[in-house]
Amino acid sequence: MAFTKKVTLKSSDGELFIIDRAVALQSRTIQYVLEDTNPVDAIIPVPAVDARTLSKVLEYCKKHLIDLNTDFEDYSKWDKDFVDAEVWMLYDLIMAADYLHIPPLIDLICDKIASMFKGQTPDKIREIFNIDNDFSKEEEEDFKKKSGWAFK
Amino acid sequence: MDIITTEWNELPKELLELIFKRLQYVQDMLRFGAVCRPWSLVASEVTQLFKPGSPILLLPPVNNNEAYRLFNLSKSKGVEIQLEGTCGAWCCNSWNGWLLTINCTPPYAINFLDLMGGVQIQLPPAMAFEHPPPEISSSAPSNPICIFMAICCNWAELAFCKPGDRRWTTLECRVPYKDIIYYKDNFYAVGQSGLVQCEIGEELKVIPFALRVKLEALEHAYLVESSGDLLQVIREVEWEDVDAAHPPRYYTSTFEPARLHAVSFMVIKEYHQPSLHILTLVPDSGSMAWRYVGSLFGSRWNFSSVFQGTIREVEPGCHTIKSHGAQVARDHKHDWLILLILVMIAIILFVFIHPFYRFVGKDMMNDLKYPLKDNTVPGWAVPMYAVLLPIVIFILFYLRRRDVYDLHHSILGLLFSVLITVVITEAIKDAVGRPRPDFFWRCFPDGKDVYDQWGDVICHGKDSVIREGHKSFPSGHTSGSFAGLGFLSLYLSGKIQAFDRKGHVAKLCIVFLPLLAASLVGVSRVDDYWHHWQDVFAGGLLGLVVAFFCYLQFFPPPYDNNGSGPYAYFKMLEELRANRQPVHSVNVQDAQGMEVVLPQQPSQNNGFMALSLDHDATDSLDQMEAGRR
Numbered sequence: 001m002a003f004t005k006k007v008t009l010k011s012s013d014g015e016l017f018i019i020d021r022a023v024a025l026q027s028r029t030i031q032y033v034l035e036d037t038n039p040v041d042a043i044i045p046v047p048a049v050d051a052r053t054l055s056k057v058l059e060y061c062k063k064h065l066i067d068l069n070t071d072f073e074d075y076s077k078w079d080k081d082f083v084d085a086e087v088w089m090l091y092d093l094i095m096a097a098d099y100l101h102i103p104p105l106i107d108l109i110c111d112k113i114a115s116m117f118k119g120q121t122p123d124k125i126r127e128i129f130n131i132d133n134d135f136s137k138e139e140e141e142d143f144k145k146k147s148g149w150a151f152k
Numbered sequence: 153m154d155i156i157t158t159e160w161n162e163l164p165k166e167l168l169e170l171i172f173k174r175l176q177y178v179q180d181m182l183r184f185g186a187v188c189r190p191w192s193l194v195a196s197e198v199t200q201l202f203k204p205g206s207p208i209l210l211l212p213p214v215n216n217n218e219a220y221r222l223f224n225l226s227k228s229k230g231v232e233i234q235l236e237g238t239c240g241a242w243c244c245n246s247w248n249g250w251l252l253t254i255n256c257t258p259p260y261a262i263n264f265l266d267l268m269g270g271v272q273i274q275l276p277p278a279m280a281f282e283h284p285p286p287e288i289s290s291s292a293p294s295n296p297i298c299i300f301m302a303i304c305c306n307w308a309e310l311a312f313c314k315p316g317d318r319r320w321t322t323l324e325c326r327v328p329y330k331d332i333i334y335y336k337d338n339f340y341a342v343g344q345s346g347l348v349q350c351e352i353g354e355e356l357k358v359i360p361f362a363l364r365v366k367l368e369a370l371e372h373a374y375l376v377e378s379s380g381d382l383l384q385v386i387r388e389v390e391w392e393d394v395d396a397a398h399p400p401r402y403y404t405s406t407f408e409p410a411r412l413h414a415v416s417f418m419v420i421k422e423y424h425q426p427s428l429h430i431l432t433l434v435p436d437s438g439s440m441a442w443r444y445v446g447s448l449f450g451s452r453w454n455f456s457s458v459f460q461g462t463i464r465e466v467e468p469g470c471h472t473i474k475s476h477g478a479q480v481a482r483d484h485k486h487d488w489l490i491l492l493i494l495v496m497i498a499i500i501l502f503v504f505i506h507p508f509y510r511f512v513g514k515d516m517m518n519d520l521k522y523p524l525k526d527n528t529v530p531g532w533a534v535p536m537y538a539v540l541l542p543i544v545i546f547i548l549f550y551l552r553r554r555d556v557y558d559l560h561h562s563i564l565g566l567l568f569s570v571l572i573t574v575v576i577t578e579a580i581k582d583a584v585g586r587p588r589p590d591f592f593w594r595c596f597p598d599g600k601d602v603y604d605q606w607g608d609v610i611c612h613g614k615d616s617v618i619r620e621g622h623k624s625f626p627s628g629h630t631s632g633s634f635a636g637l638g639f640l641s642l643y644l645s646g647k648i649q650a651f652d653r654k655g656h657v658a659k660l661c662i663v664f665l666p667l668l669a670a671s672l673v674g675v676s677r678v679d680d681y682w683h684h685w686q687d688v689f690a691g692g693l694l695g696l697v698v699a700f701f702c703y704l705q706f707f708p709p710p711y712d713n714n715g716s717g718p719y720a721y722f723k724m725l726e727e728l729r730a731n732r733q734p735v736h737s738v739n740v741q742d743a744q745g746m747e748v749v750l751p752q753q754p755s756q757n758n759g760f761m762a763l764s765l766d767h768d769a770t771d772s773l774d775q776m777e778a779g780r781r
Contacts, residue, residue: 091160098167106170114174122186129160134188143186 007034008043009058015051016043019058026061028101048099053092060105083112087129161188168194264315275300276319301339301350303329310341310350323350471556471724480560480720487564494571501578507622508585512595513607520591522681529673534629535570537669538636542566545640549647557720561706566639569702573635573695577628586625589681594621627683627691630674634695637666642703642710651711670695 007024009017024030024044033044046054063078083090090109097105117125126133135143163171172194175181185195192199253263264273301312302320310329311320329343339350370389481488512520543563550559588594592601595611595618602610611618641663645651650659674692677683683691706718714722 087160091163094163094167098164106167110167110170110174113171117171117175117180117184119180120183122183125183125187129187131161131188134161135186135192140186143182 009054010043010045011049011051011054012047013050015054017054017058019062020065023058023061023065026065026102028103030100046100049096050092053089053096056089056093057096057100057102057105061102064104079108083109161190163190165190165194273315275315276313276317299339301332301334301341303332303341472554473550473556473559476556477560480556484560484564487568491564491567491571494568494575498571498574498578501575501582505578505582507582507619509622510585510587511606512587512591512609514601514603516587517592517601519684520587520589521593522589524590524593525680525682527682528676528680529629531629534632534636534673538633539566539570542636542640542643546643553717555717555721557718557724561718561720562643565702565706566636568705569635569639569695569699570632572702573631573698574628576694576698577626577631577691580626581623581628584625585622586684586687588621588624589684591621591624594618624683625687625690626694627674627677627687629677630670630683630688630691631695633670633673634667634692635699636695637670638696638699639703641666642699643707645710646707646715646717649716651715 005021006018007021007030009019009024009030011017021034025034030044049057060082063082064075083093085093090113094106094109094113097109116128120128125131168191172181172184175184181195181198185192185199254260261277262275264275299312299314301310303310310323310332312323313320329341332339332341334340341348341350370391543566546559546562546566549562550556593599593613595609595613596602597613602612604610644666645659645663648659648662650656650663670692674688677688678685706720708714708719
């Protein structure tokens with residue numbers, strides 16, 4: 001059986017990405033697909049991820065594969081720039097990383113999101129992340145009562 | 153760019169948890185939980201951690217750039233907390249949710265930080281105080297007319313100020329103070345010369361307060377409020393030389409609280425932090441309240457110490473004659489009964505039993521021809537100094553210590569010591585029947601000696617005198633004196649801790665004083681020609697041995713660490729301690745497992761101190777707070 005060097009991924013909106021097998025193997029999900037079916041020059045569909053997000057994820061995978069001799073400093077700076085994105089982009093990225101199962105990328109995005117919470121009031125967080133307030137007035141009062149100091 | 157609606161509130165739970173784990177501060181975590189329902193589920197664990205009512209430790213940061221940590225004692229979990237304006241400052245005290253921080257660099261700005269509302273009050277800087285920063289206490293800071301009192305460091309005198317003042321006002325009292333506390337509308341300060349109360353009125357008045365102490369050089373006094381009681385805790389510091397290159401190592405040997413009913417500390421590991429604060433969270437009007445229980449381990453004394461075990465109690469629940477006297481006597485009713493029987497036996501031996509009339513020949517008379525003399529120490533005097541005098545001393549000790557066990561057992565032991573000695577002495581006297589040195593003149597008052605066919609004396613003196621003349625061995629005066637005074641000597645050596653391994657040899661003078669008196673009595677018997685020296689020697693030995701036996705029945709040996717009181721006293725203390733615990737543990741349900749080992753701080757290899765906080769502290773603090781409002 002021929003050992004394929006290239007893998008083709010197909011995003012949800014139909015775009016094809018031809019990448020090195022080693023790059024694709026960073027995703028546990030794709031790794032399992034390749035091990036199970038071992039498709040020869042076949043196209044692996046990634047139905048949960050659109051092209052824009054997939055290209056970004058693959059950018060991360062390539063960076064973390066190719067430059068193995070890049071030192072840690074460079075990586076952390078690159079990572080920092082990588083996640084310096086819009087909030088909706090972060091959402092797509094973390095969902096994609098979760099679907100494709102790329103642990104280092106999940107960690108990276110979680111760190112980024114957590115840092116965005118620092119020192120923000122619940123109202124401000126809802127504004128940033130575009131979340132509706134689904135608590136009743138009574139529940140809000142209860143928060144204030146129990147640990148009001150945290151909300152001032 | 154097209155707008156994409158993202159559903160952050162529908163983020164998978166495991167991803168949310170991953171994000172939540174990365175939050176550093178309690179504030180952020182609690183706020184995270186208040187964003188929306190799915191998020192509040194993720195945050196529920198931490199919200200539980202800070203439920204009102206659970207005791208929390210506030211751990212100061214090891215380095216300046218680190219955060220304060222809140223540590224929940226009952227859950228053994230902790231989180232970091234953001235305290236703004238604490239950078240470069242250190243927390244030296246806290247009350248009711250207020251945190252007092254002092255800047256480490258001149259002019260030592262003093263900040264009062266409200267943990268609940270984030271309000272800051274600037275106090276006049278501590279420039280005048282010199283480093284290290286002073287002890288500061290305050291009346292309820294939320295009160296608009298609050299007053300801050302501090303111990304200035306140059307003379308350790310008291311100073312006060314109100315918020316908005318530009319400088320501290322010093323009080324005219326040049327007594328070095330060690331600690332200060334606000335307790336029930338007054339300030340209390342403790343110093344080398346004792347405890348004073350500072351009345352807050354039109355002007356501040358400093359008046360001496362009842363609880364007076366004299367501190368020794370290596371003793372430190374602290375004031376702690378607990379369960380509505382004002383505790384004065386004396387920390388005794390000892391030191392030992394490590395080697396010539398290093399300075400001596402100081403460690404705390406004992407804590408002695410003047411009233412111990414509520415808090416018991418159990419410190420099980422080393423702790424190097426300059427301060428440690430115990431805070432409790434209790435439901436309060438619309439906010440989390442932080443209650444200050446005590447900062448025994450602040451602020452000026454940066455000590456590293458290992459202490460183990462519970463605190464020695466100075467004033468246990470007093471057991472006096474009134475409260476427990478009848479009970480103790482009842483417990484020992486059989487001993488008292490036997491004592492009565494011993495008295496009767498002694499009387500029988502003395503009055504009814506005829507002594508053995510030992511053979512006394514003519515050639516033995518050389519040693520028995522000493523003149524008849526009166527007793528230098530009359531017989532009735534022996535019970536006076538051998539029984540009544542020690543009892544008076546026991547009573548004096550009782551008046552000071554209020555310990556009925558000590559009084560009862562010392563008296564019982566003494567009486568037994570004397571009576572057993574008397575019975576043994578009388579029995580031997582009657583059995584041996586040795587003639588006294590003045591036997592010749594007792595037997596032949598006119599000086600004409602008559603002997604029978606075997607050479608034995610045929611006395612024509614008074615019967616009772618002759619009978620008394622056959623009671624030489626051993627000396628009753630001496631054995632009684634040694635039994636009584638020897639017991640007293642043992643008792644005193646226990647009470648003054650004569651064998652505390654500190655080499656205060658002068659204490660032995662007190663220990664030997666009763667023995668000297670007893671010896672002189674013995675010598676007087678020889679001088680009066682009532683006894684041979686062997687009689688006195690044997691009597692003294694007998695009395696001493698019996699005294700030892702009787703003393704050790706009730707008291708630990710004088711060289712024991714607990715030598716200062718009877719076994720029953722220490723047993724009572726232990727029972728007191730054991731009984732106290734279950735009462736407390738029912739008060740707060742989630743306060744079980746209060747003794748915790750705090751997690752190791754990663755940056756330094758310091759150990760931590762774990763504290764056992766008394767459980768009903770929160771309750772009574774609540775009451776206290778309610779009373780203040």
